[in-house]
Amino acid sequence: MGSSIEVKRITKQYGDITALDDVSLKVDRGEIFTIIGPNGSGKTTMLRIMAGIEEPTSGDVYFNGVRVDKDSSSEVRAKSTMVFQRTALFNTTVQKNIAYGLKLRGCSKKQIEDRVKDTLRTVRLEGYEKRWAKKLSGGEQQRVSLARALALDTELLLLDEPTANLDPKNVSIIEETISWVNRERGTTVVMATHNMFQAETLTHRAALLLGGRIMQVGTTREIFGAPSKDLASFARLENVFSGNSTALEEGTSVIDIGNDLYIEAPIKQTGKVTLFVRPEDIILSAKPLTSSARNMFRGKVAGISDSGSLVRLRVDAGKEFVVQITKRSFIEMGLNLGSEVYLVFKASSVHVV
Amino acid sequence: METILEITLRSIAISGTATLLSALWGTPIGILLGLKKFRGRFAMKGLFNALLGLPTVTLGLLLYLLLSKAGPLGFLHLLYTPLAISIGQSILITPIMVSFVTNSIESIESEVKDLAKTLGASETQASLAVLGEAKRGFLLAVTASFSRAIAELGIALMLGRNLVGKTRVLTTFIALTTDTGDFVPAIALGVILLMIVSAVSLTVNFLQRRDSWGRV
Numbered sequence: 001m002g003s004s005i006e007v008k009r010i011t012k013q014y015g016d017i018t019a020l021d022d023v024s025l026k027v028d029r030g031e032i033f034t035i036i037g038p039n040g041s042g043k044t045t046m047l048r049i050m051a052g053i054e055e056p057t058s059g060d061v062y063f064n065g066v067r068v069d070k071d072s073s074s075e076v077r078a079k080s081t082m083v084f085q086r087t088a089l090f091n092t093t094v095q096k097n098i099a100y101g102l103k104l105r106g107c108s109k110k111q112i113e114d115r116v117k118d119t120l121r122t123v124r125l126e127g128y129e130k131r132w133a134k135k136l137s138g139g140e141q142q143r144v145s146l147a148r149a150l151a152l153d154t155e156l157l158l159l160d161e162p163t164a165n166l167d168p169k170n171v172s173i174i175e176e177t178i179s180w181v182n183r184e185r186g187t188t189v190v191m192a193t194h195n196m197f198q199a200e201t202l203t204h205r206a207a208l209l210l211g212g213r214i215m216q217v218g219t220t221r222e223i224f225g226a227p228s229k230d231l232a233s234f235a236r237l238e239n240v241f242s243g244n245s246t247a248l249e250e251g252t253s254v255i256d257i258g259n260d261l262y263i264e265a266p267i268k269q270t271g272k273v274t275l276f277v278r279p280e281d282i283i284l285s286a287k288p289l290t291s292s293a294r295n296m297f298r299g300k301v302a303g304i305s306d307s308g309s310l311v312r313l314r315v316d317a318g319k320e321f322v323v324q325i326t327k328r329s330f331i332e333m334g335l336n337l338g339s340e341v342y343l344v345f346k347a348s349s350v351h352v353v
Numbered sequence: 354m355e356t357i358l359e360i361t362l363r364s365i366a367i368s369g370t371a372t373l374l375s376a377l378w379g380t381p382i383g384i385l386l387g388l389k390k391f392r393g394r395f396a397m398k399g400l401f402n403a404l405l406g407l408p409t410v411t412l413g414l415l416l417y418l419l420l421s422k423a424g425p426l427g428f429l430h431l432l433y434t435p436l437a438i439s440i441g442q443s444i445l446i447t448p449i450m451v452s453f454v455t456n457s458i459e460s461i462e463s464e465v466k467d468l469a470k471t472l473g474a475s476e477t478q479a480s481l482a483v484l485g486e487a488k489r490g491f492l493l494a495v496t497a498s499f500s501r502a503i504a505e506l507g508i509a510l511m512l513g514r515n516l517v518g519k520t521r522v523l524t525t526f527i528a529l530t531t532d533t534g535d536f537v538p539a540i541a542l543g544v545i546l547l548m549i550v551s552a553v554s555l556t557v558n559f560l561q562r563r564d565s566w567g568r569v
Contacts, residue, residue, distance in 0.1 A: 053467045074475055082471040088464055091486055100482075101472035152473065 002065060004029040004156055004188040005050050005080070010059035012045050012212075019045040020056070021212040029064075029155075032182050032189040034199040034220075036231075037209035043192035044085065046209065047158045050190060051082040063156075078105070080156035081149045085164055085192075087141040094120070094136075095129040098148045105152070119147040122180070124173055139170030146174060150181055157181065159191040163198065168308040175202055196231075200224045238322040239277040245269050245352075252294070252347055259318035264294040265350035273352050279312060279324035281349035285342040286333055294347040297321075301339045304330075317343055355518050357538070361545055364522040367435050367509075368502035371442035375450045375498055380491065383454025387462065387487075388480055398455060404448035409507030416441050417511050433514050438522070441508035446498040453497060457490020458483060489560050496560075500553045504546065 003026045012020040020042045027033045035043045048054035049061060052073045061068045063076045081101070090097050098116045107115070120126055123143040128136075133144055142162065149157060159178065163171040179202060181187045193199050199206050200220050208216040208223060208231055215230040216223055223231065243257040247268045255263045255273060265275055283289070289296065299317030311330040313323045321343055335341070386398055418424050420432040431437040462483050469482040506524040513520030515529050523546045530539045 048467075051471050053470050074473075077470055078473045080471075081473070084468070084471075088468040090465075090468075090482070091489075100469070104473045104478060148472070158471075 002029050003027065003062065004031075004064065005190065006062040006065075007046070007049065007056075008060045008062065010046075010049060010056045010061070012042075012049065012054070013057045018212055020049075023059075023209075023212070023214055025207055025214065025217070027188060027190055028205075029188050030182070030186050031205060032178070032191065032203040034203040034206040035190065035192045035209050036194065036196060036199045036206055036223075037192075038194055041209045042212040043194075043209055044160050047082060047160050047190065047192055050156075051080060051158050052077050053082075079154055080158065081152050081154045082158040083142075083145050083149050083160065083162055085161040087138065087145050089133040089141055089144060091134055092132070093129065094125070094131050094133050094144050097133045097144055098151050101148065101152045115151045116147075119151045122150060123147045123177055139166045139173075142166060142170065143173060143177075146177060150177070153185065153187075155188060157187050157189045159189065161193055162191065163193075163195070171198075172308055178202060196224070238279050239282075240274065241276070241319065242272065242274045245271060245273045257319060261297060261318050263350055264347045265352055266347045267352050269352070275350050275352045277321070277345055277350055279322045281345055282321065282323045283344040284313070284315075284323055284325055284329070284333070284335075285344055286340075288342055289344050291344060292346070293344045295343075295345050295350070297343045299341060299343060301335055301337055301341060304335070304337065315341060315343055355521070357541060357545070359518075360521055360523060360526055360542065361549075363435070364503055364524075364546075365549070367438050367522060368442055368499055370436075370439040371446060371502045372495055372499040374439065374443035375447045376495060379447045379450030379494070379498075380454055383451045383494070384458065384484065386451065386455040387458025388483065398452075401448045401451045401455075405452060407445060407448065409445060409505045410511065412441060412445055413508045413511035416444075416508070420512065432512065433516060433520060435513070435520055437512040438509050438520060441512050442502040442505065445505060445508060446501050449498045449501055450494050453494030454487075454491060457487045457493065461486050493557055493560055496553050496557050500550050500557075504550055 006026040008024050010020050010023045011018065023042075023046065025046075035046055037043050045054065049056050052061075052068065063072075063079070066072065068076050090100060095116055098119060099112045102112045102115055116129060120128055123146055125140060125143055125147065128140075128144070133141065136144065146162065162178065163174050166174070175198065178189060178191070182189050191203065203220055205218065206220050206223050207214050208228075210230055216228060241255070241257040241263065243255045245253045245255045245265070245267070247253045247270050251268055253265050253267050253269050255265055255275060257263055263275065263277075267273070283293070288298075297317040299315040299321065301313055302316040302320065303314035305312045306327070309327050310324055311327050313325065313335070315321045315323055323343065386394060416437070417432070419426045420429065420437060421427055422432075431440070465483045465486050466479045469479040474482060504524065506528055509520070509522050509525050510528065513522065513525060515521050515525035523542050527539045527542050527546070
């Protein structure tokens with residue numbers, strides 16, 4: 001598999017500020033690649049350079065293995081497109097917004113009409129052709145932006161925080177569309193996000209960008225399976241606890257996180273440590289479980305928040321844990337505020353950072 | 354005696370001509386200042402901004418001296434003609450025209466350009482997209498300029514002299530009949546002027562509300 005877009009030793013400075021510091025990245029053709037990092041880490045600058053609308057202070061960009069220069073940049077722009085975080089729409093109808101790039105590519109009226117219709121169906125905005133783009137809701141506007149990008153059927157699709165500040169329904173439509181375009185058309189996708197959960201479920205490989213530098217590149221399993229301190233430092237990790245660890249003879253350790261709670265972790269370490277357990281790694285049970293899992297705590301449901309097909313619960317077990325379960329489980333277990341539950345998770349689900 | 358209608362229509366014609374003239378040269382200058390990054394751009398923008406507050410009597414005096422019989426342009430015999438007023442007003446409102454056009458382009462330029470380019474536009478095509486998006490700004494420039502022109506007194510008085518059936522416009526009529534103590538027609542024309550100006554600024558407001566770019 002060849003590379004789609006590659007940046008070599010890119011540095012970008014705005015006056016005294018270094019937005020990107022000697023960054024090299026290679027995105028393979030046909031993959032969904034995520035750049036994760038907090039706000040201000042340089043994600044947007046990276047995408048803008050890949051899109052050819054920003055020039056790096058130093059370093060080179062390669063598209064399909066060929067170095068991009070002034071002469072070839074417009075050609076590259078024809079084969080790639082970008083969706084901005086702050087939705088940018090032309091002040092006209094949805095139809096004309098989507099038609100813009102197609103007109104530039106010399107498509108016929110009939111082709112344009114068909115393509116607009118198709119892409120609107122993809123983002124589930126059938127029949128929105130005549131609507132005024134800027135009068136739509138934020139989520140619908142973002143979907144129009146995405147449709148406008150999809151209509152061009154480019155080799156490379158760059159997405160800057162495509163679902164930031166959107167409600168769950170719009171988020172899931174956009175995520176489905178991204179994964180559809182990658183699967184069905186083989187479009188290479190580079191996406192910037194600070195949403196770890198999204199990065200993990202949607203993408204093949206990811207790079208962690210912090211302060212303009214790449215801290216880690218790898219498959220999502222590599223990055224999220226064993227989160228580094230860098231990742232934990234910015235990601236809004238839940239179920240983060242600190243305490244004194246005591247190594248056991250079996251090769252694991254028990255960490256006293258206070259309030260009579262002891263968590264068993266797969267490390268052999270004594271002294272103060274910080275650990276976290278991911279909300280989706282915790283099993284919720286109505287009764288005590290006899291299982292191989294090393295950690296079990298009794299608690300009460302203290303908060304419920306619904307996000308589409310998933311439900312997040314806050315459970316007070318002496319310390320507060322966040323647990324994520326499917327809506328079906330939630331309904332079948334008949335959970336309510338105050339319900340007594342057992343939290344169960346394996347020692348290997350405990351990540352020490 | 355000429356009717357109120359004649360005076361009103363003459364006012365609209367004179368200031369309308371002034372607006373057209375200033376649009377003729379003000380729009381290209383505004384586009385240039387908005388789109389192109391060249392040396393001296395900031396100085397030029399500063400100049401036009403400073404001229405926004407140009408006193409009408411100062412400009413009137415200057416043009417009077419130029420157009421009077423003894424002046425360098427006296428041979429044109431323009432003094433005390435409607436055209437003289439139009440020219441004077443067009444110079445007065447040129448800074449408004451330029452600033453409005455420049456600002457409306459600058460406020461959206463980088464965003465629209467980036468967007469157009471990511472959709473495959475060349476530099477020129479991207480600039481055209483910016484102009485397309487800024488078209489409401491041009492309309493704003495025209496309406497604001499017209500309001501200023503039709504409501505000004507100094508130039509109309511000094512270059513037109515309120516000649517009956519020739520250069521009498523709303524503002525000069527109001528000013529001079531009030532002087533003679535004949536209030537009723539002055540008030541009537543005052544109301545008409547107010548209506549014209551309000552109608553124009555209401556349109557401006559309406560357009561401004563629809564002109565927001567980016568996320569609403």
